[in-house]
Amino acid sequence: xxxxxxxxxxxxxxxxxxxxxxxxxxxxxxxxxxxxxxxxxxxxxxxxxxxxxxxxxxxxxxxxxxxxxxxxxxxxxxxxxxxxxxxxxxxxxxxxxxxxxxxxxxxxxxxxxxxxxxxxxxxxxxxxxxxxxxxxxxxxxxxxxxxxxxxxxxxxxxxxxxxxxxxxxxxxxxxxxxxxxxxxxxxxxxxxxxxxxxxxxxxxxxxxxxxxxxxxxxxxxxxxxxxxxxxxxxxxxxxxxxxxxxxxxxxxxxxxxxxxxxxxxxxxxxxxxxxxxxxxxxxxxxxxxxxxxxxxxxxxxxxxxxxxxxxxxxxxxxxxxxxxxxxxxxxxxxxxxxxxxxxxxxxxx
Numbered sequence: 001x002x003x004x005x006x007x008x009x010x011x012x013x014x015x016x017x018x019x020x021x022x023x024x025x026x027x028x029x030x031x032x033x034x035x036x037x038x039x040x041x042x043x044x045x046x047x048x049x050x051x052x053x054x055x056x057x058x059x060x061x062x063x064x065x066x067x068x069x070x071x072x073x074x075x076x077x078x079x080x081x082x083x084x085x086x087x088x089x090x091x092x093x094x095x096x097x098x099x100x101x102x103x104x105x106x107x108x109x110x111x112x113x114x115x116x117x118x119x120x121x122x123x124x125x126x127x128x129x130x131x132x133x134x135x136x137x138x139x140x141x142x143x144x145x146x147x148x149x150x151x152x153x154x155x156x157x158x159x160x161x162x163x164x165x166x167x168x169x170x171x172x173x174x175x176x177x178x179x180x181x182x183x184x185x186x187x188x189x190x191x192x193x194x195x196x197x198x199x200x201x202x203x204x205x206x207x208x209x210x211x212x213x214x215x216x217x218x219x220x221x222x223x224x225x226x227x228x229x230x231x232x233x234x235x236x237x238x239x240x241x242x243x244x245x246x247x248x249x250x251x252x253x254x255x256x257x258x259x260x261x262x263x264x265x266x267x268x269x270x271x272x273x274x275x276x277x278x279x280x281x282x283x284x285x286x287x288x289x290x291x292x293x294x295x296x297x298x299x300x301x302x303x304x305x306x307x308x309x310x311x312x313x314x315x316x317x318x319x320x321x322x323x324x325x326x327x328x329x330x331x332x333x334x335x336x337x338x339x340x341x342x343x344x345x346x347x348x349x
Contacts, residue, residue, distance in 0.1 A: 006043025
């Protein structure tokens, strides 16, 4: 099982305001340390039109990381392809893949915030079919051969991408996120890798989504050995359970609560989005139950549940709201020293 680190949005939330310039420099520092510790990938995520400066463009950040690292995979997690032209995305992917000598991994999601689609004057409807077409266009473009594409949503006539990916290989594409069975099935039909958003997703639903993905993959006739799936969730690891709980209370829940409300996930009995989530709301207990938290032994036990489902990748989100370097780097090291070797030994590597 691969271990990735993420997801970095380089925000300055009201709970812990900070310089955005500092945040962008800091993520490069974390990527360098993640590579040294043995993490195999680092994920950068994007959103638009959010007050806290949430990263709107992942490629410049990955380019900066590429120049300071040598091995770690550069993961977009998640890129929002429906907000831009897929041919342009293929151009940018190819540039980063060449710059990093083949370390690009493309995680893409549908997008779910109406404000983003409205801001770019793009309709939200038909996101699934448009996503499928975007994947097809990117694969054709990254092949390096001229192509014509006549889809319902995207059309290109004799298009060609002179700059292709490193050594002509198409980077691995993941459908990132999506807690609906239809999304998991779409990833399987498309023959792309798939990761489940573990935060807020009960283990039973994770298993259901993975099974739906497997079934759709096999029905589509894709090679069984090419199938890849995984999970991304919040991790708080410390020498004691009390210290891990302190991390959750101080650094994770404040920004999670803000984003759940700000992104319109929590609604009242009339279906109206709640803009302030009160203390004691049941959503917090549900979220805690999906985090991997506690001592190294407890975190190992939590990750083992996903390993048992056959996950090929686990993305640990050890990125707290305050972005406090000492705490995050300490957690990264403890995770790398105690969790990652446990699963490497299990695999006999």
